[in-house]
Amino acid sequence: MKAAAIIGGGVIGGGWAARFLLNGWDVRVFDPDPEAERKINEVLANARRSLPGLSDAPLPEEGRLTFHADMAGAVAGADWIQESVPERLEIKHKVFAELQAACDPGAVIGSSTSGFKPSELQEGATRPGQIVVTHPFNPVYLLPLIELVTTPVNDATLVARASETLTELGMYPLHVKKEIDAHIADRFLEAVWREALWLVKDGIATTEEIDEAIRMGFGIRWAQMGLFETYRVAGGEAGMKHFMAQFGPCLKWPWTKLMDVPEFTDELVDLIADQSDAQSGAHSIRELERIRDNNLVAMMRALKGQDWGAGALLNKQDARLRAGGPLTGGVDQIGDLSQPILTLSRAVPLDWTDYNGHMNEAKYLEAFAASTDRFMELIGCDADYIATGGSYFTAETHIRHLAEVHAGARIAVRTQMLVGEGKKLHLFHSMYEGDQLLATGESFMLHVDLKTRRPSPPAPEIEAAMQRIRFAQSGMPYPEGAGLSIRRPG
Numbered sequence: 001m002k003a004a005a006i007i008g009g010g011v012i013g014g015g016w017a018a019r020f021l022l023n024g025w026d027v028r029v030f031d032p033d034p035e036a037e038r039k040i041n042e043v044l045a046n047a048r049r050s051l052p053g054l055s056d057a058p059l060p061e062e063g064r065l066t067f068h069a070d071m072a073g074a075v076a077g078a079d080w081i082q083e084s085v086p087e088r089l090e091i092k093h094k095v096f097a098e099l100q101a102a103c104d105p106g107a108v109i110g111s112s113t114s115g116f117k118p119s120e121l122q123e124g125a126t127r128p129g130q131i132v133v134t135h136p137f138n139p140v141y142l143l144p145l146i147e148l149v150t151t152p153v154n155d156a157t158l159v160a161r162a163s164e165t166l167t168e169l170g171m172y173p174l175h176v177k178k179e180i181d182a183h184i185a186d187r188f189l190e191a192v193w194r195e196a197l198w199l200v201k202d203g204i205a206t207t208e209e210i211d212e213a214i215r216m217g218f219g220i221r222w223a224q225m226g227l228f229e230t231y232r233v234a235g236g237e238a239g240m241k242h243f244m245a246q247f248g249p250c251l252k253w254p255w256t257k258l259m260d261v262p263e264f265t266d267e268l269v270d271l272i273a274d275q276s277d278a279q280s281g282a283h284s285i286r287e288l289e290r291i292r293d294n295n296l297v298a299m300m301r302a303l304k305g306q307d308w309g310a311g312a313l314l315n316k317q318d319a320r321l322r323a324g325g326p327l328t329g330g331v332d333q334i335g336d337l338s339q340p341i342l343t344l345s346r347a348v349p350l351d352w353t354d355y356n357g358h359m360n361e362a363k364y365l366e367a368f369a370a371s372t373d374r375f376m377e378l379i380g381c382d383a384d385y386i387a388t389g390g391s392y393f394t395a396e397t398h399i400r401h402l403a404e405v406h407a408g409a410r411i412a413v414r415t416q417m418l419v420g421e422g423k424k425l426h427l428f429h430s431m432y433e434g435d436q437l438l439a440t441g442e443s444f445m446l447h448v449d450l451k452t453r454r455p456s457p458p459a460p461e462i463e464a465a466m467q468r469i470r471f472a473q474s475g476m477p478y479p480e481g482a483g484l485s486i487r488r489p490g
């Protein structure tokens with residue numbers, strides 16, 4: 001089991017702890033604040049309900065979380081050390097000196113610093129080549145971007161290993177090879193922040209109007225195409241050169257005050273704080289975090305459907321998680337066919353839950369449909385087979401809801417084949433969280449010729465696979481919940 005040491009467990013360190021832990025790493029925290037354990041557990045609770053459900057694939061078991069009274073105990077033997085202490089260079093230098101005295105010289109030391117260049121962090125270090133910037137974005141457990149900033153003293157193999165680890169954690173390491181204060185993304189945010197301060201100070205817009213100007217328009221656009229791709233589209237068929245020619249001259253217009261910063265007077269701070277209270281004060285910070293996480297998960301899952309941007313990254317991560325796992329391959333890969341076969345293993349996504357706080361009934365059907373698809377693939381009715389003109393169509397489904405299940409819960413579906421002969425396929429799915437039976441789903445399907453759209457016998461290899469399962473499962477009792485329907489009243 002790989003281990004990560006988290007040095008400084010505040011907002012950002014807590015997010016890193018969750019990211020590692022939920023991806024199967026052991027996590028060892030050092031933070032002198034007596035409140036650190038409580039704070040990390042709060043971040044973890046948010047992460048558990050949101051992060052696992054970003055994935056549509058089986059997940060690794062959660063790692064083990066431990067808290068350590070001294071830094072040496074936390075870093076000894078760790079493969080990755082993530083420093084997230086306050087943004088003060090002298091504190092960071094002191095922390096590096098202390099942890100380098102105790103850590104494995106081959107471990108990656110990543111700093112979450114928002115502003116310092118890696119060369120500044122490396123100054124005076126025992127082994128400067130071990131220290132890189134790995135700058136995350138809040139919430140670290142959901143947002144994939146990590147600015148991996150390095151200097152020439154960093155060994156190429158260590159940088160490659162850092163990049164690989166971040167990718168395995170479902171993140172997107174953006175390697176910034178030429179260091180600059182505040183890296184890349186925060187420089188944009190700083191520019192936008194400065195302009196927003198002017199707009200409020202000059203009474204042009206309130207905090208709420210500025211937020212609406214972002215989230216009703218370009219904010220949505222940026223989340224999927226960024227800046228340059230968005231502008232390329234805006235240039236139309238004439239392309240990027242045309243776009244630049246059209247809008248380039250505006251840069252000389254008095255549109256922007258980006259070079260100046262408004263004076264940060266008490267008056268300006270009060271004005272912004274009061275407007276922000278009026279705008280968002282009705283929600284607690286915890287509520288706002290939950291709203292934010294719900295929205296982020298919903299948007300990223302929508303992008304998965306388009307296989308684009310952050311969604312494409314999530315799809316790649318799912319493919320990695322599935323590779324060689326229990327939900328791939330055919331009948332030959334299943335060790336024991338005499339028991340119900342695992343056909344789904346995943347976490348409940350946030351956007352599968354409803355106003356009652358539990359999984360929406362439509363999503364049970366979605367989960368069972370995924371199990372049916374997996375069963376079809378298992379017997380040889382995969383995409384290649386369907387392309388030859390045969391498939392199964394569902395004729396009837398019956399779902400029983402037996403217990404509640406919430407966002408983030410890890411669910412598994414096991415499938416018994418009740419009939420699998422000729423054109424008929426009758427499956428009985430049981431959904432569990434741990435040992436608890438949550439629901440059952442029964443579906444009856446017919447093999448269909450995709451040209452005539454009429455029932456037809458499946459290919460002999462499918463018949464043979466069904467026969468193997470039929471033979472292996474013949475000793476199993478008929479499930480108690482099978483063959484039921486909703487009774488007529490009276």
Ligand SMILES: NC(=O)c1ccc[n+]([C@@H]2O[C@H](COP(=O)([O-])OP(=O)(O)OC[C@H]3O[C@@H](n4cnc5c(N)ncnc54)[C@H](O)[C@@H]3O)[C@@H](O)[C@H]2O)c1
Binds near residue numbers: 008
């Ligand atoms: N907050 C953000 O949005 C954000 C985003 C990206 C990066 N960062 C960077 O992450 C780092 C941490 O920021 P944060 O927002 O989590 O701050 P924070 O104040 O929430 O957390 C800092 C934690 O470090 C602990 N700490 C202090 N001295 C320590 C020491 N010597 N050893 C171990 N722990 C110590 C504190 O007790 C605290 O829990 C900063 O470098 C910051 O620039 C912050």
